[in-house]
Amino acid sequence: MSALPEEITRLLLSWSEGDEAALDRLIPLVYPELRRLARIYMGRESPAHTLQTSALINEAYLRLVDQHGVEWQNRAHFFAVAAQVMRHILIDHARSHRYAKRGAGAKRVPLDEVAIVARERAAELVALDDALTKLAEIDERKSRIVELRFFGGLTGEEIAEVMKLSPITVKREWRSAKAWLHREISKSAS
């Protein structure tokens, strides 16, 4: 069952008003729904199709938040939250598959040959996540931008809207964040 939209709406409101603790409560509410949707999407889309992260999140948004209830500001926040949730979900999965590095079957072995290739990429995903956490320590804003784009599937314009930045700033910050992350990941790999 999904959470009651009223509760989610209320938590989104609290979070947007600066109640950081609301996020901790929001994620467990949103998580199962997003994961369920992600699975449905994966099942539906053939590998040839591009996976529409934002479409997925949008659907989650429509299902989780009462249709009658939330202004755009909250909607933007929802995307921001959803990006974090997606990050959590994906990294969680990637980490649970890191067992592959040790050479055995993963804790949850994907049941598809395709997934075996993906498991090799899981390590990259985990490395990126670690680097992103480090980046947040020195530059919170850049890490948020990467999170929204990479995990939330938001475009530069949407990120600008959510973070109240100019699109050009988002673009510059993205490029710098990318250079930093790549360098960081290469460093830890070597």
Next chain:
Amino acid sequence: MDNQRWRQIDELFQAAVELNPEQRASFLEDACAGDHALRSEVESMLASDSDGWDFVEKPALEVAAALLVDEQPQFAAGDTIGHYRIINAIGRGGMGEVYLAQDERLGRKVALKLLPADVTGDQSRMRRFQQEARAASALNHPNIITIYDINELDGRCFIASEFIEGETLRHRLSHQRMTISEALDIAIQIASALYVAHEAGIVHRDIKPENIMLRRDGYVKVLDFGLAKLAGQHETTNEASAAERPDISSGLVMGTVKYMSPEQARGQQVDSRSDIFSFGVVLYEMVAGRAPFEGESASELIRAILKKEPPLLTNEPDEMQRIISKALCKKKEDRYQTIEDLLADLKELRENKAVSGAGAQVATRKANASAISTSEAVAVSTVSTIEYIVSGIKRHKNAAAFILASLALVGVSLVFSMNRLSSKPRAASREMKITRIPNMERAIHVAISPTGEYITYAEMSGPAKQSAEESLWVLTVAANERVQIVPPAKVEYEGLTYSRDGQDIFYVNDGILYKIPAGGGDATKVLSDVGGTISFAPDGAQLAFSRGLNAEETALMVANVDGTGERVIATRKRPEFLAPDGPAWSPDGRLIACWVGVIAKNGSRTVMGFDPSTGEEKRITDQTWDDVGSRAIWLSDGSGLIAAASQGTEMQIWEIPYPSGEAHRITSDLNYSYSQLGLTADGKNLVALQSAWRSAVWLLPNGDSSAAAPITSGEHQDYRHVAWTPDGRILYASNVGTNRDIWIMNGDGTNPKQLTANAGVNLQPQPSADGRFVLFSSNRANEAAFNIWRMDIDGSNAVQLTHGDGEGQPVCSPNGRWVVYSAGGPNTTPLQKTLWKVSIDGGEPVQLCDKPSSGADISPDGTLIACWYARDAAPPMKVAIIPFAGGSPVKIFDATMTAIHPVRFSPGGQAINYINARPFVSNIWSQPVSGGPPAQLTQFTSEIIGGFDWSRDGHLLCSRAHSVQDVILISDFR
């Protein structure tokens, strides 16, 4: 690096990166002014920038897509396709998904195969397939699967066929070496099926172990006649282009390539002799335990099929070698020309073997047969406690409902009257106590101490944190006292378990096994390279675990508890692996059960037994699961194992009796999933992690929350927007499956009936004053816009009353003539909505208030409207009263909005009630119309409220929901 320094680097990088590469050097020369460290930092960023790294450019979801898939089937239990109700997913392959389903019309179980859309797109090919499949089914042969129905529903083509309980030949081959008698028996049945098909002019074209089912009673069934032709995989007519040939670059057809005849591999036309070749490959594999043709890639495999002779069989009768060689001739002219000849040779071989009576195989077979019958006898005579409890639950749905209801309480004793379960042996009265240990939302690993006095669990310190930290806790069961023994840290507690003496807690973090004193203290390293869960030998001196040896191989290992004396017990090569979910050492010490998995399209898990001294394998069960949620655990008397595992649905608890292996589910409530099982040393107390989302409708007689009682039992998981009808029934909106619809049930929660279906999202039902109609909000006319609708109380005759956007929260005036509702634009907040009214027959709406207003109710005398209101478009919204005729509020109260649910007048109209939502707790509050501060009406301390309504005679209805993940402790489990 401090932030100041980083800003400097970042600034210079952003400036430099905009310049041409040749300008950058001089720019940096100036800007860094001799700060070499700064310059080299910026330069390394620039170098990194120019690498063209694009990993983050693609959405993460794409990267992780396959990880997330988990082969989640498209339909879930309870979904319906036409008159078929899905029970669970059975499997998935290149030719679609297969489900076990109930044919509601004929009341029988069927296997429902949904064909992929790309295959069924070609109409003429589809028709040919249907003809052929029907023709094969019409042969009505015991070795050919019976097809009930080939049809199209909701744009998906499906085949409904006889449901076969058993396993595929592939599965049997991957788990067990076959005796020659078994192989002959199976081969003769396959050949018999092919014989009648070939006689009728039907070629199978895709004979392979995956398409052959072995029923438990020994019958063999050949599946999928004609399907290969539909898929266009094997047949190419002379004029057909190469595009129709098998796509050998895709690994997915590898399995199929293996069984292709040379003419199929060349893309030539095939006849019945192609089936003979494929049959020969299968026969070879059954007898030899390996495939006759092998190759690293599909093209290598094809080369082997075309050119290579399979390795000669040793230890097999010459006659068998001769039969197989003749079936596997490269030229179809040299092969058996008819399956009839082949069948005759096989039968003769079987008879000769029987007559001679010699050979170890026959003796083995007999021994097997007697073992099976003995174990069956055992299975019948000793019914486990769980089994009879569960069968009791199944037979007495009320009891099940009772259990579910009482799970909400702590420490409820359930006594089953055995008279009602009299058909079962051991019919003594038994008491099973279920203790729920609540607030375990963040527990991820759980273990119970050998005595059952303590439960240790690892808790995530907050899922919002990117790198979730875990803390370790010990709970004293009797006192429900929790002590944190390790504070949150970046440590995982995989495979959490107590030592046999209960003195230490073991866990695996990043592949290293640690132990920590059960009362807390320092963790010490025991062993490296441990896969996950460990299990102790009965004497507690040794432990078993799984380990990845290399990329290809996993091993079941045993070591002394101090980490010395490691040795390998058994190994598995990819695609099989010994799962880290863990070994389980039997109480007599003579067997280690371990989850074994297969990495494959239809990958599965099963439990195998291994002798710890010799490594000899022992079959434990033929059952397979698609995912595992816990270690397998031996029952203390060695009579079987329990584990949490899933077969396409939620994780449930299973019992696998030993040695019969007839696994059965001992929990079967799809609202819950279970994981992290643990058992006390005496086998009496079972611990498990149980999770679910639950909601229920509660009745509060006269609004008294201390007398509140749920009137729904949890069959529905979702209730919101509850409303009384004048005749005392209850309307509500519910998410069932993937849609939200309107339902009605009796005032006592019985007899739920769905009123809307297949017509958009439907919510916020309200009865008309005379109870004839239901008013509701729906986007059925236009997916993007919600409007007010009216339908008859039986769900018929839906009429659209308004045509704007963002219209909802309808309520009927007491005289039955008007519908008051709120309206705004798409995605509007309550702050952007205003109140309107429209005639119950539709027509032009009238705005009642031009300031932000929503969530209305009308006073019993019909003169006032209570609503949420704001003077300007800024929060907070407050409870207010406006005249029914419309206009400015006559009163605005202090009560502020925390949930987007409409307000409701109390039965006498003296107060306005509304939901006050706090984190995870909602209550209904009451604002006196005469003024003064609002007062809390209900005294709930948990759950959130998704809707409420007063009945005419003053009883309050609430829908309440909560997410649960609890540890449950089932005492006197056996």
